[in-house]
Amino acid sequence: MDLNMIYTNIRTGAQDSAGAARSAYQRDYDRIIFSSAFRRLQNKTQVFPLPGSVFVHNRLTHSLEVSSVGRSLGSIVGEHIVREYGSSLTEESKDFYLHNLSNVIAAACLCHDIGNPAFGHSGEDAIASYFDRNEGSLQGFFKPEEWADLVNFEGNSNAIRVLTQQQVGKDAGGLKLTYSTLASIAKYPCEALAKDFSKKDLHRKKFGFFQNEASTFKEIADKIGLLKISDTPLVYRRHPFVWLVEAADDMCYNIIDMEDAHRLGIVKSEACEDLFKELIEASGTSSKEKIEGKLSQIQNANERISYLRAKAINALITIASEVYITHFQEILSGRLNTSLLDIFSKKNDTLKKIEKFSIQNIYRHRAVVEIENAGYNVMYELLDHFVPPILKDKNKRKNYDEMALQLLPQQFVYEGTEVSHYQKVLGVLDYVSGMTDNYATDLYRKIKGIDIGMTI
Structure with missing residues (x-):
């Protein structure tokens, strides 16, 4: 993929005039922030639904934090691209990577969960299983490719619809975001019939757009230069920016779900501290002595975890950006088939320990399951x-x-x-x-x- 051709300020719907004070990609961010679909995330489950008086993350606060992390990743990677590939970049591209890649990643991170229904993954499961369980009475109404959308309902594909669909009585183009931002949230750039149930192909693990939005997605893919694998079923390679959005999301939920569980009393302080410290030390971003010295000054249990959470996320930003840069050519050519943090986990199992601990002690906790x-x-x-x-x-x-x-x-x-x-x-x-x-x-x-x- 050509680094000069994988971004564009073209947006869905009618094109509006550029504002002198903000780039097209900054306007994406602002449009998402002020949208009703984004505001509704404040009362949508992240992990702990309706937790009562204890303040934990919802989809909105999660999205804001993912966006903050994504902005950092975009800045680091953008500077690297200009430094290493500057001779082949136009002046416009140099400006984009130095000053606006971070805005694209931040905006994409902000809306990556905007298509998720209420009650987290159980809400997704309820929608998909409704059609599956009523196959006999409902399937006859739909074409095979339409039925595949319904029985495999996905928050990821629904996000593209929420952001681009013209509802009755409303303006065309949805939120009218740039194709750059929309391509950056397409973790699974394929239609439902192409979904790989074996999960061998990362970009086909789920699906990324409904049949109703297929023509819109094709337009985005064509303008932004996505690598097409097949027309029937329609499948593309991931856009290079997707990996940064995915990494920002992965690191936030891995770490912050633990912090929330600790705040709710589901996870004990010692277990949480030990896992966070092991991750920080494995990254090499901070010494054990420095961490213990800082912790010796903090007595409040929640503050101790907050400090370690911040250090852990900073460590993962460093790790993810280094992995991205190392595998950049594989990403550009569409050959990479492993997420950035999974690549790190193959060398160091600390994140896997956190994931396993979370599954056993958080996601399967009786209060969550009920x-x-x-x-x-x-x-x-x-x-x-x-x-x-x-x-x-x-x-x-x-x-x-x-x-x-x-x-x-x-x-x-x-x-x-x-x-x-x-x-x-x-x-x-x-x-x-x-x-x-x-x-x-x-x-x-x-x-x-x-x-x-x-x-x-």
Whole structure:
């Protein structure tokens, strides 16, 4: 891939005039920050849903922190690209890598989870399994490639839709982000039929766009120079910037989930401290003596973990940027098939220890699993309330079907002779997947008759 051709300020929808004070990529960041889809992340589960009075991370705070880490990675890598490849770069490209690559990565990190539904991964599972469990009554409404989208529902592919879809009554182009930012969140640049269930191909582990957005993704891929593997099914290699977004996300959830679990009392201080210190020492970014000297001045348990968390993330930024630079030519050619932190883990198993500890002590903790089960049922039942009525012909809908559909906001109702069943269901998914944890729970309780009363 040509370093002069893998970025562009072209954006979805009508092109707007450039503001003198901000680059196109800074405007991406600002548009995401001010969007309603981003604001809703403040009440969407990261790991610990609805934790009560203890403040832990939600999807919004997680995204902000990932964006901060991503900005650092973009700055480090951008400086390296100009230093090592400057002779083959245009002046415009030098300016981009020095001053705007960091903005692209920060913006992409900010919106990388914007397509995730309420209740974390259990929300994703509920949507996918709703269609899978109702295959007999629903599959006949859809083409095979459309059905694959539904039974494999993915927050990653939904993010592309949230960011680019024109809802009823709204402007074309969605948030109108640059193709550079949109390409940077496409961890799995393929359609659902190309999903690799063996998970041997990293870029096909999941899928990255719905059939409805396939033409939009093709346009992005063509303009930004993605390497195409096949047309049927449609599969591309990852964009080089994706690896930095993925690394920023990986390091934040690996470390910060531990910090949250400690704050909730799920993980003991000693275990958390030991794992963080081992990681910092393995990175070579700080000596054991310096760490212990600083900890000797901090008595508060939460502050001790916060200090080690900061040091651990700094260590991982150094590690990830070094791995990226080492494997840069493999990344440009599309040959790399292992995430940056997994490459580090093959040489040092400290991160694997943290992942294994988290699975056993955090993600399988009874309190987490109980709420995940509840969230799964909420999302499943909401879909069951809206999907069957929307698929019925208008003249065959009963009164209870019409009442159900009256609860759908108009921007999510796609009707008309040219609208397919697939597009109608996507409208329902736009509504349900966009709900916050609290909103989904409240609506579920009302339609099930658990809470009865007027809400204005």
